[in-house]
Amino acid sequence: MTLESSPDHVDVLSLLEPLDAGLEPALASLRARLARDAQLTHTLDVAYRVVDSPVGKLLLAATDRGIVRVAFEVENHAEVLQRLSQTISPRILEAPARLDDAARQLEEYFGGTRTEFDLIVDFRLTRGFRLSVLQHLPRIAYGRTESYAEVALAAGSPHAVRAVGTACATNPLPVILPCHRVVKSDGSFGGYLGGPEAKLALLTLEAAA
């Protein structure tokens, strides 16, 4: 449309306007159908959806192997999707069905009725020592905390305290892999990729239950 904007072109476009009748609702249902078809034909490498939560909108993304990414709003969902396009595949669609289970479990968690997640996790966005740290996180019980030093010890490298901090700060699956349960040894919270208020909110939620 940008190639030509002669009076003739504009004129013809207005002539063709009736083609736009009901375009938006048609597109909405076609996009839902595309998401379903892509899932059925195994053409969809990353499915995502956005859910509301007490700590803001969460982006949930899953490959065919499992949930691969949870992102806070402050991480910028558009940028997160762009990075997934680069690191996993650009075959990315908003396709809520693949994340029904994760969305339901998160809702239960935030409602205080779920204390651990039962989801298949795709760990492909992490490796090495960070992976060992992330795999240890679910063993910190609901409502409890561990210090960075304790986690370093548990992950097999007692001196790698700073590296534990990095692993938590780059956790691709916050909330589900509970890096919010890792705090400083002096009892203060330490940082959190969803912001300090989000960490406080999650720890408060778990302490109340």
Added chain:
Amino acid sequence: MGKRQAVSKKPFELVVDEQGATVLRVCRAVLGVHDADDAWSDTFLAALQAYPDLPQEANVQAWLVTIAHRKCIDHLRAGSRRALPMDSPPEHASNLGLPGEDHTELLDAVTHLPPKQRQAVAYHYLAGLPYKDIAVMLGGTPEAARRAGADGVKALRSALAGPSALVDGPELAHSLPKGEIR
């Protein structure tokens, strides 16, 4: 938009955001409102499949319109095999799915155009493709594509202007009491 950003391909969801409406308009112009939905679905599913291999510098819209062109041809052929000729739809057929809208004239006029004219009008005016690219898709010279586009527009204009001029006479005659005409 610059070369630097082009290094990483955008998520396909954004391609659907940006191009979905244009491709649906093109499919509607070529096939009519009904079959357009299926052609759109076929187009985007095929595009999703091929997307990782699309060269970084490719024109995404032209690529999608080319896929849509092939999918629409499949539907045109399937349509003629089912012996449901596009060129003589039952009256008001093109109004289905558009409740309360009174756009039948244009949509009827479009479905009455020869396929090449419909395609040339859709690809040039709705998708903004230059006639030299359209010629490659349709087979033939750019000049022939340009002529098909111009003829299509001319036919649409006269179809839209025509009926009201024609309809006036007979309708008046019908509305008059029989006896008074003679």
